[in-house]
Amino acid sequence: MVDAVITIENLYKDYVTEAGTVPVLKDVSITVEPGEFVAIMGPSGSGKSTFMNILGCLDVSTGGRYLLKGSDVNSLDRDELALLRNQVIGFVFQGFNLLPRANLEDNVALPLIYRGVKRSERLAKSNELLAKVGLGKYAKSRPNQISGGQQQRVAIARALVNQPQLLLADEPTGNLDTRTSKEIMALFSHLNKSEGITVVLITHEPDIAMHANRLVRLADGKIVYDGLVQHASAEHLEPTS
């Protein structure tokens, strides 16, 4: 049997603030198999981003177990987590998060630096990926010289450069118009179907969620629906902002 990409058991996350401890994720359990395309929906403040950050090894849970490709994330040190973020996970943000001073090919090649890849190889790889997301001729441009949709493509190219098994995206279309959103989603679908990359993304829009196979609905830090998108009721697919 192949290991599940993500196995989460009884996950809790509390934030400690001046006002006291705020429980955000309450007893979340989920398993994601290789090749799945999962959309996460839920009202604002329900804990989607919190959940995603834990999935992406950017943050740690307060309780429960998280196995990424079978290895227990809680037992890893900072460097081992960095290695996972570098090689297993590709992260796409709502705000793109490109380095403004670097040109596109350098932005895409950045994860390769931390793998010790030679410069010529890095640039070859990053140009290959830029071409793949349809931005081959912008390699020397800077992020502020291209549109938002194009920036998100660059961010996706960067997330893909190390050939991750898992692509995580927190509202990747949140800053984009409908048409551009569709293009970006087509790209995610393609990556999922043709390349078998497991995709987990957060969205507020049912149209976007429809690209996925599976829907997970969070409310107040709990999973209230987990099943095929087609089987989800209108209530679970309802737009959340």
Place this chain on the structure above:
Amino acid sequence: MILAMLNEAWVAIWANRLRTILTMLGMVIGVGAVILMLAVGQGAQQQVQASIASMGSNLFIILSGSTTSGGLRMGSGATPTLTVSDAQALEELPTLAAVAPSSPGVAQLVYGPNNWSTSVYGTTPSYLQVRDWGVASGSAFTDTDVRSATRVALLGQTVAHNLFGDEDPVNKTIRIKNSPYVVLGVLSAKGQSLDGRDQDDTVLVPVTTAQRKLFGTQFVGSVRFIMAQAISAEAMPKAEKGIAELLRQRHRIREGANDDFTVRNLTAMANTAAETAQVMSLMLGAIASISLLVGGIGIMNIMLVSVTERTREIGIRMAIGARGKDILLQFLLEAIIISVIGCLIGVLFGVGGALLASKITEMSVVITASSIFMAFAVAATVGIFFGWYPARKASQLRPIDALRYQ
């Protein structure tokens, strides 16, 4: 890997050119000041050492005077209590290698249309040995000249130059206080003394000639001072005691009464001067180092600002797989690049400043490879030391906190 990191660091530095240059300025000034101060300090030290070497080694000066007459103590040299025969007696001491009595005075010298006022020392041939002084041309006067008080003279370089110009002074006749003297030879150059006098601005004549024909004396055979050279540095204390004992005996000074002479260990005084120069040189370096420290703090300050400003960038890098040590290296490299470039420019300014200072003020400066190397090592250390804290701070951020930073 390190090349990629260097490039990353350089890009960041380049993006903040003005700020980087201002930060570097602190380093430039610090390193420049250290190099300049070390150069000046070592130059002064070298000058002192040259003066000491020109003085002669293991040297005593015995001054006459300091007698008590009617409860009134006179200063050294006030009463001429030393004589040429004292000097001759001292020569018998086994701890002394050479002894030279000296009767100094000032006189006007004339040769042809030129004249020159200088100090004239009446002394014996031993003086040259005591002072470790050679004859550049011609020859020294002899004991025979001293015995018969002949009118002969040895000219210092400055005197020879002022009276004769390019002419060869040997065997020419000059007039000292209107009496003719034959120039036997010219002394080799000695340069400046510790107190900054030109040692070559002098004329030596036989002590007897000075006493009887040139200056005259209150008492027959009295001299102002005697210079003596000990046989070795180790023999100096014993020699000093020997001199005092012999002179007290010869001057019939009773037990408990004050000496009518003063023995000074010139070599010890010179060593003190050398130590003072060394301490001065170190002080200058230390003061300059403070500006290096200030430069380092400037680097730390700007790196802290940089880390704060770029927290989000750090978050992005961590999110795509940068380890703590990658972030650490990146910021450390930035600090080191700033300090090393600052140091390079500082070395240029320091060396240039030192050369300029020596041109303008005729101060002697010494720029050694070791002082440049030291400044360099210190700069790199300052870069690492002051870059470390901000870099470490950056590397220890939690990825999620760095990403969320507004």
